[in-house]
Structures are given as structure tokens and as C-alpha cells.
Amino acid sequence: MPQDLEKAYDPGAIEDRWAAYWVNERLFEVPSPESVPERDPFTILLPPPNVTGRLHMGHMLNQTEMDILTRWHRMCGDTTLWLPGTDHAGIATQMMVERQLAGEGKKRQDVGREAFIERVWQWKEHYGGAILGQMKRLGASVDWSREYFTMDENLSVAVREAFVRLYEQGLIYRGKYIVNWDPIQQTAVSDLEVTHEERAGKLYHIRYPLADGSGSIVIATTRPETMLGDTAVAVNPDDARYLAFHGKLLRLPLSGVNGGAEREIPIVTDSWANPEFGTGAVKVTPAHDPNDFAIGVRHNLPQLSIMDEAARIELPGSPYHGLDRYAAREKIVEDLRALDLLVDVKDHAMAIGLSQRSGAVVEPRLSTQWFVKIQPLADKAIAAVEQGHIKFTPEQYAKTYFEWMRNIHDWCISRQLWWGHRIPAWHCEACGQITVSRADKPASCAECGSAAIHQDTDVLDTWFSSGLLPCSVFGWPKHTRDLDIFYPTSLLVTGFDILFFWVARMIMLGCHFMLEMPMANGDKRTLKDAVPFREVYIHALVRDADRQKMSKTKGNVIDPIEIVEKYGTDAVRFTLAAMASPGTDIAFSEARTEGYRAFANKIWNAARFIFMNEERAALGGVEVSRNTLIDSFGPDENAPIEARWIVSRLNHTAADVNEALSEYRFHEAANLVYQFFWGDFCDWYLEIVKLRLDFTENADKRAAKAALTTLLATFEAALRMLSPFMPFITEELWHALYNGNPPAKSIALSRYPQPFDEALDLAVESEMATLQDLIVNIRAARKELEVPERESVPVRVRTTHDNSFGDALLIIQRLARVSTLDPVENIEGSGIRSTPAFDVQVVYERTVDVAAERERLTKELAQFEKEQANAQRQLANEGFLAKAPAHIVDGIRKRAAELVILIEKTRRSLDQLG
RNA sequence: GGGCGCAUAACUCAGCGGUAGAGUGCCACCUUCACACGGUGGAAGUCGUAGGUUCGAAUCCUGCUGCGCCCA
Numbered sequence: 001m002p003q004d005l006e007k008a009y010d011p012g013a014i015e016d017r018w019a020a021y022w023v024n025e026r027l028f029e030v031p032s033p034e035s036v037p038e039r040d041p042f043t044i045l046l047p048p049p050n051v052t053g054r055l056h057m058g059h060m061l062n063q064t065e066m067d068i069l070t071r072w073h074r075m076c077g078d079t080t081l082w083l084p085g086t087d088h089a090g091i092a093t094q095m096m097v098e099r100q101l102a103g104e105g106k107k108r109q110d111v112g113r114e115a116f117i118e119r120v121w122q123w124k125e126h127y128g129g130a131i132l133g134q135m136k137r138l139g140a141s142v143d144w145s146r147e148y149f150t151m152d153e154n155l156s157v158a159v160r161e162a163f164v165r166l167y168e169q170g171l172i173y174r175g176k177y178i179v180n181w182d183p184i185q186q187t188a189v190s191d192l193e194v195t196h197e198e199r200a201g202k203l204y205h206i207r208y209p210l211a212d213g214s215g216s217i218v219i220a221t222t223r224p225e226t227m228l229g230d231t232a233v234a235v236n237p238d239d240a241r242y243l244a245f246h247g248k249l250l251r252l253p254l255s256g257v258n259g260g261a262e263r264e265i266p267i268v269t270d271s272w273a274n275p276e277f278g279t280g281a282v283k284v285t286p287a288h289d290p291n292d293f294a295i296g297v298r299h300n301l302p303q304l305s306i307m308d309e310a311a312r313i314e315l316p317g318s319p320y321h322g323l324d325r326y327a328a329r330e331k332i333v334e335d336l337r338a339l340d341l342l343v344d345v346k347d348h349a350m351a352i353g354l355s356q357r358s359g360a361v362v363e364p365r366l367s368t369q370w371f372v373k374i375q376p377l378a379d380k381a382i383a384a385v386e387q388g389h390i391k392f393t394p395e396q397y398a399k400t401y402f403e404w405m406r407n408i409h410d411w412c413i414s415r416q417l418w419w420g421h422r423i424p425a426w427h428c429e430a431c432g433q434i435t436v437s438r439a440d441k442p443a444s445c446a447e448c449g450s451a452a453i454h455q456d457t458d459v460l461d462t463w464f465s466s467g468l469l470p471c472s473v474f475g476w477p478k479h480t481r482d483l484d485i486f487y488p489t490s491l492l493v494t495g496f497d498i499l500f501f502w503v504a505r506m507i508m509l510g511c512h513f514m515l516e517m518p519m520a521n522g523d524k525r526t527l528k529d530a531v532p533f534r535e536v537y538i539h540a541l542v543r544d545a546d547r548q549k550m551s552k553t554k555g556n557v558i559d560p561i562e563i564v565e566k567y568g569t570d571a572v573r574f575t576l577a578a579m580a581s582p583g584t585d586i587a588f589s590e591a592r593t594e595g596y597r598a599f600a601n602k603i604w605n606a607a608r609f610i611f612m613n614e615e616r617a618a619l620g621g622v623e624v625s626r627n628t629l630i631d632s633f634g635p636d637e638n639a640p641i642e643a644r645w646i647v648s649r650l651n652h653t654a655a656d657v658n659e660a661l662s663e664y665r666f667h668e669a670a671n672l673v674y675q676f677f678w679g680d681f682c683d684w685y686l687e688i689v690k691l692r693l694d695f696t697e698n699a700d701k702r703a704a705k706a707a708l709t710t711l712l713a714t715f716e717a718a719l720r721m722l723s724p725f726m727p728f729i730t731e732e733l734w735h736a737l738y739n740g741n742p743p744a745k746s747i748a749l750s751r752y753p754q755p756f757d758e759a760l761d762l763a764v765e766s767e768m769a770t771l772q773d774l775i776v777n778i779r780a781a782r783k784e785l786e787v788p789e790r791e792s793v794p795v796r797v798r799t800t801h802d803n804s805f806g807d808a809l810l811i812i813q814r815l816a817r818v819s820t821l822d823p824v825e826n827i828e829g830s831g832i833r834s835t836p837a838f839d840v841q842v843v844y845e846r847t848v849d850v851a852a853e854r855e856r857l858t859k860e861l862a863q864f865e866k867e868q869a870n871a872q873r874q875l876a877n878e879g880f881l882a883k884a885p886a887h888i889v890d891g892i893r894k895r896a897a898e899l900v901i902l903i904e905k906t907r908r909s910l911d912q913l914g
Numbered sequence: 915g916g917g918c919g920c921a922u923a924a925c926u927c928a929g930c931g932g933u934a935g936a937g938u939g940c941c942a943c944c945u946u947c948a949c950a951c952g953g954u955g956g957a958a959g960u961c962g963u964a965g966g967u968u969c970g971a972a973u974c975c976u977g978c979u980g981c982g983c984c985c986a
Binding site: 005007008009196351396399400403404407496499541578579581583584585586587588589591592594595596597598599600601602604605606607608609610611612613667668671674675682683686776779780782783784786788789790817867870871874877878879880881882883884885887888891892895 | 916917918919920925926927928932933936937938939942943944946947948949951952953954955956968969970982983984985986
């Protein structure tokens with residue numbers, strides 16, 4: 001006996017149970033296969049969430065899309081692996097623990113590096129990885145047995161190997177460069193970790209006197225405080241105003257320390273100086289500005305650092321020593337004004353760099369860092385996409401990717417943090433040389449053999465380790481069977497915000513390292529198989545209902561878990577899927593989710609109806625064996641119209657859904673399933689099938705059983721079709737349908753409906769469409785005559801072909817509440833509805849509201865006439881007839897012929913109204 | 915400054931060369947024995963603007979207006 005279901009669907013009552021079931025039964029685990037499977041597996045990596053993070057809508061969209069695809073592939077019979085893990089997130093995690101320490105009044109330096117790292121691990125055990133727990137609750141069908149953390153031993157080995165190899169290949173170097181310095185975190189950050197913001201600033205015009213006293217030059221700057229580090233002033237070589245100044249020396253104001261002499265700096269010519277900007281003369285501070293740094297290199301200028309790691313002036317003996325950069329700015333401007341050297345101050349909007357993590361204004365700083373020489377890696381990464389080995393959806397992102405890749409800068413990979421993969425380089429105290437080693441600690445300096453060596457204190461950028469994941473999670477640098485089977489992964493689903501951070505770097509590192517690894521059969525690997533994934537699907541942003549970006553400061557952040565608890569996971573997933581049109585941001589609206597909760601309830605109640613009828617059938621001695629469900633599928637040609645129709649529609653929908661999913665058109669797939677389930681199945685098929693489910697004494701039990709069988713089989717298949725989108729409710733109902741004894745442990749392990757061509761029946765679909773049209777027209781006519789809902793009325797109908805409705809009679813009577821259906825040759829009077837296929841009239845004593853009827857008919861007539869005019873214009877156009885495709889011309893001809901009849905009928909109806 | 919998008923029904927969005935679509939909302943009627951998280955019927959759009967290409971443009975091209983994103 002099918003289970004008793006509650007009257008309304010309550011997601012909360014079943015979701016936790018199934019979420020736990022899927023994890024506990026280890027349904028989605030994929031052990032390393034014994035051998036390479038014949039068909040390519042479907043492999044997908046979860047973009048590892050930050051270990052400090054909590055689930056937001058972006059994650060949920062990302063995971064919903066991945067889960068739909070993963071479940072779909074799995075149900076299509078592919079070996080399907082979705083691999084989860086977490087990112088150690090250097091700065092973010094270190095900040096969490098530093099905050100914790102601050103609560104105890106301590107700094108990380110107080111506890112020391114080793115103890116600090118120990119605390120980070122403790123923190124991670126207690127609070128880390130919340131997102132993965134939330135994913136379990138949301139039913140993500142990942143392989144939990146393969147869960148990784150980027151600081152795991154095996155992944156750390158891979159990181160070290162990658163570093164050493166790149167170093168040995170000459171692709172990692174250490175050098176003194178200007179980097180983006182975060183003065184709060186006191187570490188370098190990469191270009192990508194800096195966001196630019198427009199701020200109101202000032203442009204200061206400052207006079208620098210010539211050393212020989214013969215005059216002066218006025219420079220313009222937004223950062224007067226850095227003048228203490230100036231080592232030149234630059235003018236454009238073509239700037240006529242300054243020709244006389246070329247090569248002269250200036251006396252740098254305020255540069256005398258302890259009353260000493262002021263420094264002298266040269267005027268250099270450099271085309272970077274823009275004559276249009278400010279005064280056309282710029283100060284050059286090589287140690288505190290990236291552009292000035294470049295000028296400095298071109299002109300061989302000294303690099304004078306004047307700030308410490310906290311962005312305070314560091315000039316012992318000077319009155320500015322120890323001042324914060326902004327305090328120093330004020331004092332310097334004041335002093336310049338006192339010396340009458342401040343010529344002008346103008347308002348000036350400028351873009352400043354902010355550290356993404358701490359929010360600090362980034363200070364360009366000269367320091368020694370580790371870099372990856374990126375061009376050789378970028379070349380391969382560009383080629384991989386150019387040659388089509390990686391496909392982007394939407395395609396336009398390939399453009400963005402090329403744009404960035406072709407203007408790439410060397411990658412600063414060192415971070416002055418404690419939490420992360422420590423750089424495997426040792427400095428020799430004896431000879432000063434560097435030893436780079438795979439070993440935990442090399443015994444001695446590779447250069448001079450001295451044992452006095454110490455490891456570099458920096459750690460690697462977190463993205464350096466996550467960039468290796470597609471290889472390292474499968475065992476790289478070892479040549480494993482997992483790598484043979486699962487690499488390259490099939491697809492990457494992610495947001496555009498990490499296109500450069502992560503996607504591009506995975507492509508660069510994957511192509512670089514995997515080219516060195518032979519194929520499973522020993523052949524040399526080419527770029528085609530060195531890529532980390534074959535396709536990239538990039539989704540858009542989830543915004544709030546007013547299309548505003550969600551942000552904590554605005555307070556418009558929608559917590560997915562809250563929404564899930566309110567409406568159910570399936571409804572939220574369906575909302576995201578139905579709105580996930582490639583390339584378009586999603587304005588998440590609860591109203592929409594409400595609608596999809598109703599959809600879940602609709603399905604639930606369809607199941608109740610079906611189960612109820614099964615019970616009635618059983619009382620009448622009719623039972624449908626579950627074993628025959630799949631075989632009995634496909635009604636014979638004598639089956640009633642609705643049976644042949646619903647099966648055709650199911651196959652039609654399955655074909656379209658499969659195609660939509662293969663092209664990542666989630667919204668289309670979701671809408672197709674929705675329309676089939678609610679529109680075709682519930683609104684029409686269920687209503688009609690009620691007529692057949694008669695299990696009383698004298699009924700035709702064979703026909704009733706056949707109807708019940710088709711009903712069950714269609715519903716079962718529809719559940720499977722919906723399952724990737726709504727895994728919870730479909731799992732529950734599928735088990736219920738099989739009385740708790742299903743053919744597989746989960747609907748997720750059953751097969752996805754595939755279209756059978758034999759089941760497609762366009763003739764019956766068209767026949768049914770006419771029938772639906774007829775019913776809708778009768779219903780509309782009834783409304784107009786204000787026939788009470790319950791009352792059955794006689795109807796007259798004239799059709800163009802045969803006048804025997806046969807099978808359809810009963811359906812019309814039931815669905816349109818018709819008492820008798822009289823076929824007539826001619827219809828006269830009022831209340832007539834016409835289509836090209838039929839005219840129909842509801843016979844009801846109430847006279848029509850003449851005015852309303854006239855309005856409706858007049859409006860309709862105008863519509864027809866407008867359409868007819870259009871059609872005639874086209875058909876009179878020789879260009880159209882000559883150039884338009886035949887099926888379009890035929891379509892218009894046919895429609896024009898219909899319109900003639902419709903217009904005539906409508907006119908006659910209007911006449912008869914008087 | 916360079917690059918990339920978007921403007922379609924009250925709202926949120928599909929459609930992207932061949933007669934304007936969906937969900938929600940709105941109006942009216944219906945507590946019909948699966949479902950009021952329901953049923954039935956209905957109203958609602960000169961597809962931002964001005965040109966161009968085409969037999970034909972919401973759909974392709976150009977200018978304009980207004981938003982948005984990325985990179986300097």
C-alpha cells in the first residue's frame with residue numbers, strides 16, 4: 001500500500017532525513033576505478049570555499065547548477081565524480097585567529113609562529129568548513145570520501161613540488177620590486193587582491209627650487225608625503241615649457257634632516273610625464289609608486305624607501321619620523337605653505353587601491369618578493385583556449401580571458417603571513433645563497449655546504465595551491481590511475497569574479513605541469529589533454545529582488561539557509577535554476593520561490609491523487625505491478641487519446657530538457673519540466689484520466705488498469721525527469737511510489753528519461769491541441785453567459801471535418817461541464833466562439849450582455865483585420881514571395897485563408913447581435 | 915582612458931530575423947470528493963530612442979540617452 005501523505009507538502013519533514021541518507025549511504029562516492037572506463041567520466045571540482053566562509057546565495061547558485069548537472073550525468077549513466085574541498089585562505093584565516101588573540105590582548109608575535117599555526121589548526125577544527133556542512137544539508141551529491149583541504153599533507157607536497165620545479169626551470173625568481181603592500185596585515189598582496197575605488201582627493205602644486213638658484217619648477221602630486229623619497233622630477237621631453245630645465249638639478253624641499261643640507265635631485269625627461277596633467281612636471285618616487293619605479297629603472301635613479309611596514313614615515317632625525325602617512329601629509333603641506341612653496345591645491349578625484357581582505361589603503365612598497373615569470377605559462381594557457389581545448393560558456397568570457405592573459409604581469413606569490421604553505425627556500429648564513437628543496441629541511445647549503453641555513457619566512461599565495469587542485473586532488477605529482485581517469489576534468493562551474501584569480505591560474509599551471517606527464521597509454525601528452533578542464537561555465541551574480549548587489553553594509557544579504565527553511569530546498573533550487581539564464585544576473589525574488597513551493601505542493605498532491613486511486617483500484621481487485629511499470633510504458637494505438645498524448649508530451653519534454661541541459665540552459669530546462677508537470681500532466685492529463693479510473697463492479701477493468709498503468713509510469717518518469725532539479729521531493733515520492741521498495745537505493749541512481757522516437761506522436765498532439773482549444777472556448781463562453789460553475793449546459797458545435805466526437809465527447813463533457821454536445825450543420829445566434837477548426841455555442845437561457853459581447857467581438861475583429869492586412873501586404877510583396885523560405889510563405893497563406901473565414905464569422909456574429 | 919554588457923506587461927526575467935512569452939502580481943467567478951501552496955476565465959506591452967540593412971527587425975548594424983561590470 002502506498003504511504004499516506006499529508007495533505008500539504010512540508011519540506012521540513014523530509015529534507016533532513018534524505019540529506020542524511022544520501023551522505024550515510026555513501027551513494028555518490030566514486031572509488032578509483034580498476035581500469036580506464038570506455039566512456040569519458042563526468043568529473044567536476046567544487047570551487048573550494050574559503051575555510052572561514054559561510055554559505056551565501058552565490059554558493060547556492062553555483063552548487064545548484066553543479067548538482068543539477070552532476071545528478072543529470074549520473075542518471076544518464078556516466079561515471080560521475082563531484083569532488084569537494086576547502087581552501088585554507090591565508091589572510092582571511094589568519095585574520096580570524098588574530099582577532100581571537102586580540103580578544104586575549106595578544107598579538108601573533110607574542111605567541112610565536114609555531115604556536116600560532118597550532119591555534120589556526122584548532123580554529124579550523126572548531127569553526128572551519130561551515131559551508132561543507134551546509135552543502136550536506138542542501139543535498140549536494142558530492143563524493144565526501146574525497147574531501148580535501150588545501151593544507152593537507154598530499155596537497156602540500158604538490159605545492160612544494162610545483163614551486164621547486166618552477167624554480168629549477170627558471171620560472172620563479174626573487175627580486176626587489178614595488179608591490180601592493182597591506183599596512184594592516186603587513187604583507188604583500190597581488191594585483192588581483194587590490195580593488196580600486198574612486199575617492200575625492202587633492203592635487204597639490206609644489207614649487208621645487210633649482211639648485212643653482214636660477215629659478216624653480218612646479219610639480220603636481222596627489223601624495224605630497226612621499227616627496228621625502230623623491231629622487232628626480234620628470235618632464236615630457238616634448239614639453240616646450242621645460243626645455244630649458246632638462247638635466248638641471250633641484251633642491252628637494254624639507255629633505256634636510258636635523259638641519260642638514262637638502263638633497264639635490266635631477267630633472268629627467270620621460271614620456272610618462274603627461275603635459276596635460278597638472279603642471280606637466282611630476283615628482284619621481286621610485287620606492288613608493290609603481291610608475292615612478294619604472295621611471296627610476298629607466299633613468300637609473302636611486303630607490304629611497306621612507307616608510308616602514310606600517311606605512312609610517314621612517315626617516316630618523318627628521319621631524320616627520322614616526323608619523324602615519326596621512327598625518328605626515330598634513331604636516332608636510334603645512335610646512336610647505338609656511339615656506340611659500342605650496343602654489344596651489346585643487347580638488348581631484350582619484351582611484352585608490354584597497355586591500356580586498358583588510359580594507360586598508362594599499363601602499364606601494366619596495367620589497368623583496370618571490371615572483372613567477374608568467375609569460376611562458378600564459379602562452380600555453382592562451383593557446384589552449386585559442387585551439388579550442390577549453391570552451392567557455394557564455395563565449396564572451398573567452399574574450400575577457402584573452403584580454404587579461406595577453407597583458408599579464410609577473411605573479412607575486414610570496415606573502416608575509418604565517419598561515420599557508422611556507423616557501424621551500426633556505427637562506428645560507430655563511431654565503432648568502434638560496435637553497436630550494438623538496439625536503440622538509442635540507443641539511444646544508446647547496447652552494448657552500450654550510451649547515452647554518454634558515455627557511456624563508458614567507459608563505460605562498462593561497463591561489464598558488466588552489467591553482468594546482470585539478471592535478472593535485474588526483475595525486476599529482478605522482479602518476480596515479482585517478483589522474484589517468486579523471487584528468488582533465490569535464491567542467492568548471494564558477495563565477496566571473498575568480499576568472500583571473502583561479503580559472504586562469506589553473507589553466508596556466510595545469511597546462512604547464514601536465515604536459516610533462518604521459519598519458520595512460522604512455523603516449524606523450526599534448527595541450528588538448530593537459531588542460532585542467534574541457535569546459536568552463538560562468539554564471540552571473542545573485543542580486544536582491546531590486547537588482548541591487550547584496551552586501552553586508554547595505555544589509556540586503558539574503559541568507560540561503562533562511563530561505564530554504566522557509567520554502568524548502570527544492571523550491572529555492574528551482575528558483576535559481578529557473579532564473580539561471582547564461583550571462584544574466586539573477587534578481588532573487590522570494591515571490592518566485594513562493595511560486596515554486598506551490599509547484600512542489602502541486603506535485604505532492606498529484607502523488608496523493610495517484611496513490612488514492614491505487615487504493616481504490618486495489619479494492620476493485622486491480623493492481624499494477626511495479627515490475628511491469630517500465631515495460632508497460634508506451635500505450636498501444638488503441639489507447640485513449642490522453643494516454644497517447646501524455647506519453648508523447650513526456651518524450652518531447654525529455655528530448656528538450658536533455659538538450660537544454662547539455663548546453664547549460666538551466667532556465668529553459670527548468671521551465672520545460674515545470675510546464676510539463678503542471679500544465680500537461682496536472683491540468684489536462686490528470687483531469688481526463690479521472691474518467692478512466694472506474695474500478696466499480698460493472699466497469700471496464702482492463703481499460704481502467706491500462707489507464708492506471710500509464711498514469712503510474714508517466715508519473716514515475718516525470719519524477720525522474722524532475723529529480724536533478726528537486727532531489728528531495730522526488731526522492732520521497734519515488735520511494736513512496738515503490739512502497740518503500742524501489743529498484744535502486746535512490747532516484748538519483750535511476751535512469752534519466754531519454755526520448756524514444758516511437759513514442760513521439762505529432763498527430764495526437766495536434767488532435768489534443770484542438771480538443772483543448774474547444775474546451776477552453778466552451779469554458780470562456782460559459783463565463784460570459786455567467787453559467788454557474790456547477791451547472792452542465794448543452795452545447796452546439798460545428799466542425800470542419802467529422803461530427804462524431806467519439807472518445808472526445810466524454811472529455812469535453814467532463815472538462816467543460818457540458819450536458820449534451822449537438823453536432824449541427826449551421827450555427828446561428830449569439831454567444832458563438834469560432835476558430836478555424838470549429839464553431840461552438842453554449843446554449844443557455846440567459847441572454848448575453850449585448851454591449852460586452854459587441855465589445856469583445858469588435859476587438860477580436862480589429863485584431864483579425866490587422867493581422868489580415870499584414871498577411872495580405874506580405875503576400876502581395878514579390879520580394880517576400882521570392883526570398884522568404886517556403887514554409888513561412890505557406891504558413892502565411894494558410895493563416896490568411898483562416899482569417900478570411902474568421903473575419904466573416906465574426907462579422908456575422910456582430911450582425912446577429914443587432 | 916580602454917574593454918564588455920544591459921534597457922521587452924505593474925515587478926522579475928525569457929525570446930535574439932518570420933503572427934509578442936513565462937512566473938509573480940492584478941480583476942472576476944468557484945470552498946467541484948489530489949491540491950485555496952488550488953481551479954476557471956480575463957485585463958495588461960507603439961519590445962529605451964533616432965536612423966540604417968532586409969521581402970520582413972524586439973531580434974542584425976550605427977548614433978544617442980540611461981544604467982551596470984571589468985581593467986588601467
